[in-house]
Every structure is written in structure tokens, then in C-alpha cells.
Amino acid sequence: MRCEHFRELISAYIERSIAPPLAAKMDEHAAECASCRAELEGVRELWQMMAEAKRVEPPVSLHSRIMQEVYASVPAAPAPRWWELAWRPRFAFAVAAVLALLALVVWSYNTQSNAIALSVVSGGGSPVSPVAVSTLPTRFEPFLTDDGDLRWMLKMNASHPTSVEVVAGAQAVWSGSVAQETTAVLPAVPQGTVLDVRVVWDGSNVLRAWLPAEISQEQRKPVLVLKQRSIEETLAHIARAYGVPLVLVGETDPLTRVNLESTGVALDEMLTRLAEKLDLQISRAEDGTTVLTAR
Ligand SMILES: [Zn+2]
Incomplete structure (x- = not known):
């Protein structure tokens, strides 16, 4: 050319x-x-x-x-x-x-x-496509190993037998049929990173989670500068920087790009702004985990 x-x-x-x-x-x-x-x-x-x-x-x-x-x-x-x-x-x-x-x-x-500037360049379709059927009841629970390391487990349940596949990082963690409460222990999260979890049920419905290596006890207001990142990369960064687990129900559009500059805002504000731009709904699970759902 x-x-x-x-x-x-x-x-x-x-x-x-x-x-x-x-x-x-x-x-x-x-x-x-x-x-x-x-x-x-x-x-x-x-x-x-x-x-x-x-x-x-x-x-x-x-x-x-x-x-x-x-x-x-x-x-x-x-x-x-x-x-x-x-x-x-x-x-x-x-x-x-x-x-x-x-x-x-x-x-x-x-x-x-x-103190937050956010823009989203659409990849063409909706940034996050919603799941076809009702959500698979899932919960991510942190626990401490004997060595004092933080690990995560995934608890799943379903009202009727549902085929489920769980991948964490690049590793297949669990697959089978869920009909009663089922627990999958997720691999350790290296310090300073987040574990990227993908749960697929009924063959096509996707739930994503980004689980940090440590959970922040205080309300952080980290400085973030992200340029031309995918939605997944953006959520992973936020989960790590704020020290909170984030769950997204739906499949992200790989072409959508996010530009984000924040000189430090509270998590709620960050997520509200992001949800607005990506057309997501925010809800809080009983355990306090933030769940983002495609509208
Ligand atoms: Zn040239």
C-alpha cells in the first residue's frame, strides 16, 4: 500500500x-x-x-x-x-x-x-451482547489457603440440568452438567494481576469475571489511563486497580475500544460512567460483588 x-x-x-x-x-x-x-x-x-x-x-x-x-x-x-x-x-x-x-x-x-474522561469507539454492534436465556445463578467467593493466599471459588446452581464450561486464564477449570449447587475452585491469581474467568452455559451464554489477587479493604481512588483498550482489558484494569471483583453478563464486542483517563474517582462513579457508555446495567449481588449486565 x-x-x-x-x-x-x-x-x-x-x-x-x-x-x-x-x-x-x-x-x-x-x-x-x-x-x-x-x-x-x-x-x-x-x-x-x-x-x-x-x-x-x-x-x-x-x-x-x-x-x-x-x-x-x-x-x-x-x-x-x-x-x-x-x-x-x-x-x-x-x-x-x-x-x-x-x-x-x-x-x-x-x-x-x-476528574474522569471516558470515550468509547464502537466496533459497530452493541458493545456487550446480552445472554439469550436467564442468568445461571453463580457466585464468586474468596477464601484463604493455609498459606494465607487469597483464592477464589465459583459456586453455581441451576433449576434444571445445564451444561457449563468454566475457563480461568487459559486453563479449562470445570465442565459438566450443573443441576444442584456445584463448586469449582479457581487457580491461584498471581500477585498484582486479575484472574480472567469465562463461564459458558447452554453452549452460548457467557458470563465473565475479573477477580483480583487481593481485595481492597479501603475505598481506593486509583489513577487510571487506558488508551484504545478492549472492554475486557478495561474491566480487568478496573478490577485490579480498585481491588474488587467485577462480573459481566454477556459477550463483549472485541472491536470496541475504550479510552479512559481518571485522576481518581470512587468505584461507584467509575462504574456508573462506564455502564452509561457501554449501555450496561449495574447491580450489586448480595455479597457486594458488582454485576454488569447488557441491557
Ligand atoms: Zn506510509
Whole structure:
């Protein structure tokens, strides 16, 4: 692929509206061409900034002030084409002024409100597809081994015999038919990580859980910066950073990307904002575990 072709397609590529084979060619080109890669990153950052800027209510006068600034700087005649304009010093200044104002709006939004900026780039479909049948009753319970290490067990129950498969990390942990309370002990979680658990029942319904190596006793407000992460990676990070188990009912869309910057907010607020963006419902199980469900 040639650089010009790559650059023409950058927007469509970021939007993921191009065919997978072409996207693969672009991946390849971006991997080997530093200048196109830089261009791509630049456009991505700008988009992200603009996506964030849309979230605030700017003062009514802001738009007209920006436009005045732009018009004042653009030479009246002859009408040049916009890409020629971009290289004229005065217009370049106006563009810089607009970007600076945008940056200011983003900045004030970030610092004034609850110190969390979140954007989701949809992969096309719904971020989390709901399960087809009613939820399999499951519970994740921590326990301490004789050595004092924290481990997790999964308790499952079903009103009628239900085929279940449990995978933790990359390891198949349990499979069989559940018709009464059944316990599966999950593998140890290495320090500082989370155990990624996947429970599939009736062949197609998925429940995910991210279980931390340690449960935080105090209310943490960790700083988080995540860029272009999948929903799974995002939830895993939150579970680890806050030291809480998180459960998600439904299958995540692998193409959806999350950008998250938080200078420290309480868990409830973090989850409320995320649930809003990903169209999830939050509920709290009896044991306090947070359960996110696709609407
Ligand atoms: Zn190139």
C-alpha cells in the first residue's frame, strides 16, 4: 500500500468502516511506515479530543468567537482550496487558535468535574451482547489457603440440568452438567494481576469475571489511563486497580475500544460512567460483588 492511499483512508480506518482485508493492509503499512503511523496517531488524538470536547456545554458565544477568529484570519479572495489554506501562516494560526480553544474546553472539563474522561469507539454492534436465556445463578467467593493466599471459588446452581464450561486464564477449570449447587475452585491469581474467568452455559451464554489477587479493604481512588483498550482489558484494569471483583453478563464486542483517563474517582462513579457508555446495567449481588449486565 502506498502512503497516499493510506492517508486517504485514515478516517475510515479509525471509524472501522473499511473492509477487514483492507484494514489488515493498513495495519501492515502502519507497522512499517513511521510517517503514516505518526499521521494516524495525530488524527486519532484529534478525534479523541473532539469527542471529549462535545461532552461539555460550551458558552453560547464560543462558537461565534471561534468562527470570527477563523474568518478574520482567512484572506477574502481569491478563494483558495482548504488544503492550501492550511499552509498559509495566518490561517495556520487560526487553526492553532481553534485547537487551543478545544484543548482548553477539554482541559476545563477534565479538571472541573469529576476528574474522569471516558470515550468509547464502537466496533459497530452493541458493545456487550446480552445472554439469550436467564442468568445461571453463580457466585464468586474468596477464601484463604493455609498459606494465607487469597483464592477464589465459583459456586453455581441451576433449576434444571445445564451444561457449563468454566475457563480461568487459559486453563479449562470445570465442565459438566450443573443441576444442584456445584463448586469449582479457581487457580491461584498471581500477585498484582486479575484472574480472567469465562463461564459458558447452554453452549452460548457467557458470563465473565475479573477477580483480583487481593481485595481492597479501603475505598481506593486509583489513577487510571487506558488508551484504545478492549472492554475486557478495561474491566480487568478496573478490577485490579480498585481491588474488587467485577462480573459481566454477556459477550463483549472485541472491536470496541475504550479510552479512559481518571485522576481518581470512587468505584461507584467509575462504574456508573462506564455502564452509561457501554449501555450496561449495574447491580450489586448480595455479597457486594458488582454485576454488569447488557441491557
Ligand atoms: Zn506510509
